[in-house]
Amino acid sequence: MAVFCEFISLIIRRDSIDKYFPGGWTRFVIELPNRSMVTDGEVVRVGFMNPIDSSIYLDFLIDEGLQFRQSGDREIDDISDLDQFNGHLDKRSWLEFGDRIFDERKYFCCWLKGSSIETLANHLKGKRLLRIPYSITPHEFVNRYAFVRAENGLDIYTDIYTDSERDFEFYMPMGASIEEYYKQSEDRRKKIEGIDQVRKERKEKSKKVDKAKQIAEEKRAEEKRLIEQKKEQERKKAKDKCFKDRMYDKVAMTLNSESVNQNDAMKVLEELAEHAFKSQDQKDLDVIDEFWQFNYGLGLFSPMEGGDGFYLTLDPKEIIRQMKFEWDSCVGDDEADYSDEDKLNIFTSMIEEQFENDDSCEMVKPIGNYVLTTYLSDIRENKPLSYFQVWKDLKEVDDSYMNSELFCSDDGGKCNYDDKKMRAYFEEHYLKPNIMDDMVKALQSNKGVESAAKNFNSSDLLQENMETDTMFSRDIEDVFVTIDCGHGHSLREIIDEGFEGFKDSFLPQDEDYGIIVKRHYHYVVTADWNPFQLCTNFQLFEFESSMYEHYKGNGIILYRYDRQHPPLNYTEHELEGIFNKEYLTFAGASFHKDRQRVGFSIDDIELEDFSGKVGQFLSEYLGNPLNTMKKEKREILSYLEKECDAQNYIFFGSTSENYFIGKVGESYIYDVPDKKAGHLSQFRNQKIRVICVGSGAHFHRWYAAGVYKPS
Numbered sequence: 001m002a003v004f005c006e007f008i009s010l011i012i013r014r015d016s017i018d019k020y021f022p023g024g025w026t027r028f029v030i031e032l033p034n035r036s037m038v039t040d041g042e043v044v045r046v047g048f049m050n051p052i053d054s055s056i057y058l059d060f061l062i063d064e065g066l067q068f069r070q071s072g073d074r075e076i077d078d079i080s081d082l083d084q085f086n087g088h089l090d091k092r093s094w095l096e097f098g099d100r101i102f103d104e105r106k107y108f109c110c111w112l113k114g115s116s117i118e119t120l121a122n123h124l125k126g127k128r129l130l131r132i133p134y135s136i137t138p139h140e141f142v143n144r145y146a147f148v149r150a151e152n153g154l155d156i157y158t159d160i161y162t163d164s165e166r167d168f169e170f171y172m173p174m175g176a177s178i179e180e181y182y183k184q185s186e187d188r189r190k191k192i193e194g195i196d197q198v199r200k201e202r203k204e205k206s207k208k209v210d211k212a213k214q215i216a217e218e219k220r221a222e223e224k225r226l227i228e229q230k231k232e233q234e235r236k237k238a239k240d241k242c243f244k245d246r247m248y249d250k251v252a253m254t255l256n257s258e259s260v261n262q263n264d265a266m267k268v269l270e271e272l273a274e275h276a277f278k279s280q281d282q283k284d285l286d287v288i289d290e291f292w293q294f295n296y297g298l299g300l301f302s303p304m305e306g307g308d309g310f311y312l313t314l315d316p317k318e319i320i321r322q323m324k325f326e327w328d329s330c331v332g333d334d335e336a337d338y339s340d341e342d343k344l345n346i347f348t349s350m351i352e353e354q355f356e357n358d359d360s361c362e363m364v365k366p367i368g369n370y371v372l373t374t375y376l377s378d379i380r381e382n383k384p385l386s387y388f389q390v391w392k393d394l395k396e397v398d399d400s401y402m403n404s405e406l407f408c409s410d411d412g413g414k415c416n417y418d419d420k421k422m423r424a425y426f427e428e429h430y431l432k433p434n435i436m437d438d439m440v441k442a443l444q445s446n447k448g449v450e451s452a453a454k455n456f457n458s459s460d461l462l463q464e465n466m467e468t469d470t471m472f473s474r475d476i477e478d479v480f481v482t483i484d485c486g487h488g489h490s491l492r493e494i495i496d497e498g499f500e501g502f503k504d505s506f507l508p509q510d511e512d513y514g515i516i517v518k519r520h521y522h523y524v525v526t527a528d529w530n531p532f533q534l535c536t537n538f539q540l541f542e543f544e545s546s547m548y549e550h551y552k553g554n555g556i557i558l559y560r561y562d563r564q565h566p567p568l569n570y571t572e573h574e575l576e577g578i579f580n581k582e583y584l585t586f587a588g589a590s591f592h593k594d595r596q597r598v599g600f601s602i603d604d605i606e607l608e609d610f611s612g613k614v615g616q617f618l619s620e621y622l623g624n625p626l627n628t629m630k631k632e633k634r635e636i637l638s639y640l641e642k643e644c645d646a647q648n649y650i651f652f653g654s655t656s657e658n659y660f661i662g663k664v665g666e667s668y669i670y671d672v673p674d675k676k677a678g679h680l681s682q683f684r685n686q687k688i689r690v691i692c693v694g695s696g697a698h699f700h701r702w703y704a705a706g707v708y709k710p711s
Contacts, residue, residue, distance in 0.1 A: 001040035001152075002100065002111040004122040008048045009082040010058060011095055011110055012066065014041060014153065016078035020065045023184065025153060026173040030185050033057050035130055040121040041152035042112040043095070054081070082110060121152065127169045132157065132178075134185040134192060141178040150174055247294050254287045265295050270368030277370050277390040288372070288388045296385070303376050303384060309364040309394075310376070312355055314407045316422075319350050320429045321521040324437055325444065340431060347426050348419070351407065364397055371397050435459050436520040443525065443540035453527075457534040462516065467561045470529070471515040471568065472508035476555040479506050480582055484607050491668075492603045494583050499576040506575055508563045515558070519544070605660070606669040611710035613643050614689060621665045628664055637664065641693055641704065649691075649706030652679045655699045659690060662701055667691040669708055680705055 003011075017028045028044075029037075033056075036047035048054035061079060062071050068079040080095045097110035102120045111117045132145070145157040154171040162168070172181050244262065251268060252260050255275055260268050272291060276284035295301045304310070322330045323346065331338075331346060338346070363376045363385070371391040377384050391397045401408045402416040409415040435455050442452040456462070482505050483494060494502065516529045524547045527535035541547040548569035551558055557575070558568040566572050610619040617640035626633045644651075656662030670690050672683040680688070687708040694702030 001042070001115065001119050001121060002109040002117040003038050003040050003043055003045045004107055004109050004120055005045055005082050005084075005097070006047060006108065007084050008051060008054045009084075009110070010046045010048070010054060010061070011080045011082065012044045012046070012061070013078050013094070013112075014039065014044055016066060017044065020067075020078060021061075022064055026176045026180065027184055029131065029154075029171075029173045030134075030181070030188060031060075032131060033060075035128075037131075038121045038129070039152045039154070040111070040115075040119075042115055043110065045110070051083075084108070127167050129154075129156070130168050130170050132170050132172050132181065134182075134189040136178075136182070138178045138182055141182075145170060244294070247291065250287065251291060254284060265291075265300055266367075269295075269301070269372075270370075273367045273370045273372055273390045277392065285388050285390070288390070289386070292374075292385060292388070303363055305365075307366060309411045311362040311364065311401045311411075312358070312409050313362055313401070313404075314351060314354055314358070315405075316347075316351065316407055316425055317405075317429065317521065319347060319354070320426075322350070323347065323430060325440060325521075325523075343430065344423060344426050347430065348422050351422065355409070362401070364394070366394070373397060435461060436518060436525070439518075439525055439538065440520055440523050440540060443538060449538060453535065453538055456527075456538075461518065462529075462535065469517050469519075470561045471517055471526075472511070472513075472559045472561070472563045473515055473551070474506055474508050474557040474559070476506075476557065476578060478509075479557075482509070490603060491583070491605045491607060499579040502579065503565070503572075503575075506557060506567075507565070508559055511563070517547075604671045604673060606671075608667045608669065608689075609710070612708075614640065614647065614691075614706075614709070617643055618665060618667055618691065637693065640691075644691070644693075644704045644706060647706050647709065649704045650679065650682070651693070651702065651704050653696070653700060653702050654679065656692075656701055657699055659692075659701070659703055661690070661692045662695070662699065664692055664695055679703075683707065 005011075014025075018024050021028050023030075032046065033053070034046070034048075036045075038045050046057065048057070058068060058079065058081075062068055065072075066078040067074050068077055068081075070077065076094060080092045082097055092113075094113050095110055096113050097108070099106050099108050100117060100120070101107075102122075107120060107122070109117070109120055132141070136144070144159060144161055146160050148156045148158050148169065150156065153174045155174050155176070157170045157172070159168065159170060172178070248260055248262050248268075251272065252258065255271055260271070269288070269291065272284070272288050276288055292301055323343065327335050330350070360375065360377050363374050365372045365374075367390075371394055373389045373391060374385045375387040377386065391400075398410070401410070402414075404416070407415075407417040407422075435452075438448075439452045439456055442448040483489065483502050489497075513528070513530045516527045516535055518525045522543055524541040524544050526539050526541070526547060528537045529535050539547075539550075541550065548558065552569045557570055559565075560568065567575070608618065609615065617636060621633065621636045621640060624633050624636060628634070641651075661668065668690055670680075670688050672680055672686055672688055674685050676684050680690075683705065688705050689708045691704045692701050693704045696702070
């Protein structure tokens with residue numbers, strides 16, 4: 001039989017332990033330094049992970065009388081060693097070792113010379129063998145451990161409490177009684193108990209030290225926190241004071257006063273209300289809003305204090321809109337299944353439900369000699385109030401709300417609507433036929449648009465509010481065509497005059513073609529209009545802003561009926577940016593527009609006209625919206641380069657600083673001067689096309705240049 005070895009192994013002859021180790025096999029087992037022992041009955045292997053531990057145990061064995069490397073006077077040593085780290089170079093007189101196959105797996109092992117090695121004693125295979133703990137008393141042993149077998153000088157037991165849960169077996173020296181084992185383990189037990197006691201004392205001491213450290217650290221942390229808290233409070237106090245000073249300075253400026261009393265906010269609010277009522281200026285109402293929100297954050301001006309009133313308001317037009325255009329979501333059933341009276345009941349119930357569930361209201365607050373009203377959305381919000389207005393007195397407020405188109409009720413239950421008024425409103429706005437209702441529904445469903453358009457064109461709607469419902473448009477591409485071709489300006493003239501010089505080119509040019517805009521509820525319907533075909537191409541938008549964005553996204557500039565600046569969907573700053581992007585890209589012309597170069601002047605440049613085969617490829621490349629790295633766009637560039645090569649273009653590298661253009665696909669027409677030097681010198685006195693065909697690091701670019709062939 002052989003024993004498995006790994007790392008550092010001390011191999012002891014089993015018969016030497018019985019002959020020369022005091023206490024024999026029983027004491028040897030008790031004095032084992034770890035759990036690595038394995039034996040085949042002829043040799044015993046004790047393993048270690050490092051040489052220091054193995055040296056300590058080896059010295060112990062030698063001191064106890066065993067012989068290692070002729071440390072005694074016996075002819076044969078009792079101990080041999082195998083070191084996996086440093087190799088196994090020395091021959092052993094009574095020990096053989098090497099790799100052997102067991103159960104189709106290779107193991108390094110050793111065996112007594114001349115012994116059979118058909119099986120392997122391996123402490124890592126099967127259930128692990130552990131020594132019976134020193135602390136187990138004979139009484140505990142009898143109740144806890146059951147004998148299993150005897151092998152290789154060991155009695156094997158199983159722990160009946162834990163064997164089903166843990167893969168362990170336990171051993172004692174063969175033939176040793178538990179009383180003998182327990183007695184001989186006394187020194188080891190006391191040593192372990194002493195070590196455990198020392199560890200316990202150290203742990204307790206460490207706990208006390210750690211507790212003291214923890215208390216000290218917590219005290220320091222708390223002191224630091226209090227210091228930081230105080231600093232933060234001081235910073236906040238200074239910030240609040242600064243904000244308060246700015247607020248009251250703004251109030252004083254609004255009131256045309258040198259200063260105001262910061263200790264009487266209500267008095268200041270009364271002065272602001274009086275000033276806003278007299279000025280009727282929205283800016284003064286904005287100051288009231290800001291002043292109110294500032295003091296609300298300080299706990300003042302709480303909404304709905306004693307003496308405050310309120311009005312609940314509802315726009316019946318919105319209920320009508322939902323029933324007309326969102327029937328499926330607000331009612332759900334087929335509209336055709338309901339009679340007009342049923343629909344009236346739905347209308348009135350929706351009004352009652354909204355009044356019941358709406359937490360918002362119009363708050364009314366007397367301020368000095370005036371009355372302040374404001375919209376209260378939700379008192380739980382940080383800024384619950386908005387839309388401030390100042391009134392002369394409560395009667396003026398009441399008259400305004402009760403005579404408005406909204407349905408209103410005040411805090412006393414007074415209403416400006418009843419069943420009769422709701423019926424009349426419903427019949428007028430829901431049951432009465434409406435051409436714009438039909439148009440919106442047709443555009444929503446994309447059904448019956450042609451019929452709705454015919455009815456629209458035959459109605460008087462087209463002639464109503466022409467000045468407010470008519471827009472004129474200008475395509476940005478047409479603007480550039482007008483500038484490039486319509487006035488015969490050179491690039492130098494365009495750049496020198498700049499946006500201001502060509503600003504009017506962005507204005508609509510044809511007054512016979514416009515866009516009709518009809519606003520219905522929050523919807524916006526547009527149509528192209530001309531006196532020959534009336535309205536066509538109807539489009540529906542949810543909101544006016546979405547209409548503006550739609551036309552802007554298509555490069556269409558919208559103007560009012562008077563066709564003057566500023567436009568409706570662009571700012572003049574945006575138009576100037578579009579102009580500069582189109583014309584000031586040459587040689588960074590926005591930075592060097594007055595710069596003249598020796599032999600190369602911007603005055604000799606004409607804008608690209610995309611003529612000829614090369615021009616067609618350029619137009620296709622620039623018109624393709626894909627990224628320049630996409631395969632389809634790179635193929636167009638490849639066709640362009642091949643056409644340039646076929647027309648004997650030259651290809652060269654330079655910088656955008658020298659050739660004005662830096663983006664792939666940009667180009668221009670150039671009249672080459674008679675003294676031109678450099679790459680383009682071979683084209684002197686000829687008109688050529690210069691193209692950027694590639695980009696490199698920093699400002700380095702690749703260019704193609706060849707004789708301009710417009711056809």
